[in-house]
Amino acid sequence: MKTKQENIFSSKTLTYFLQLAETMNYTQAAQLLGITQPALTQQIKKLERSVEAPLFYSVGKKLHLSDAGRTMLQTTHEIYELLNQATDEIQQTTSATQGKISIGLLASIEDRVLEDFAIHYYKENPEIELSFHMLTRKEIWERLETNQIDLAVMYLPDDSIKNWEPYKSKKILNEDLLFLHHNQKLAKRKKIKYKDTIDNNWVTYPERYYLNSLINESYKNQLVDAPNIVAHFTTPNQILRFARSTQTYTALPNSFVQAHQADIDSYVASFDPAIHFDLAFVFRQDKDQIPRIASFLDAFDDYIKDAFDDYIKAEDYISRLKATTETE
Incomplete structure (x- = not known):
């Protein structure tokens, strides 16, 4: 028979608890875990019985962590941190x-x-x-x-x-985001003001992707309306193909532009002011x-x-x- 500690600190139990604490939604958490919602509910109730306290509570349809749940979340992160440190020390x-x-x-x-x-x-x-x-x-x-x-x-x-x-980074290179278009009126410009890039529809990365957030933040900082996005793709190749076929505007990293010059038939210019960021290795x-x-x-x-x-x-x-x- 498993002890109370074994019931609480099994890998599966902690994984389920962390996923629910991350999403605060039983349906979404169950989908991400690849299990049914009743199975997830059963595991969480089992954990709550083991610690003898509710870990979550609901207000209307919104889920919240209880005081016990916040303690369990902090403890779970500390457990993972200790395990990660032990793994790294062994691997060294x-x-x-x-x-x-x-x-x-x-x-x-x-x-x-x-x-x-x-x-x-x-x-x-x-x-x-x-x-x-x-x-x-x-x-x-x-x-x-x-x-x-x-x-x-x-x-x-x-x-x-x-x-x-807990993390370190090692820079690979400085990147620039470049503006790609098919507007002949802008063809001779090596640098383009933000206000001159919003007269046409755009294709870019999904909303929560880093570069999409960077684009929106850059336009906001210049007090210019964000581009009108009509399509989102996850990879630069997909974005480039859509932009070429639809004559929409886009922005892509300089490293991608340099690597695919033979495939790029659009005009390329830097933003004014430029949009800079780094490509880097990140690790614990x-x-x-x-x-x-x-x-x-x-x-x-x-x-x-x-x-x-x-x-x-x-x-x-x-x-x-x-x-x-x-x-x-």
């Missing part, structure tokens, strides 16, 4: 040339260089198993927090994350002390530097993108 003693490395990439990132590097790295380290996952920003942070991925490749700064204390504190992770990050640096030794790292990345395109 492992080999630099064996094991698994799991990497989460934002779906909106131009990943050609990373794909090429993965091939190069495997040839040099055949006993390292690389796993790449195309994820949303929310999925990346959830998997970083639960140690399901070792490294994330994402855009920064990310104001949606309030607690950066001390993760870069794990031998295979440190080796991977060092090898990526060397891969970029070897391409064009005379350039700074950011330029190397862009140059590598150009070189990759030209050799295809």
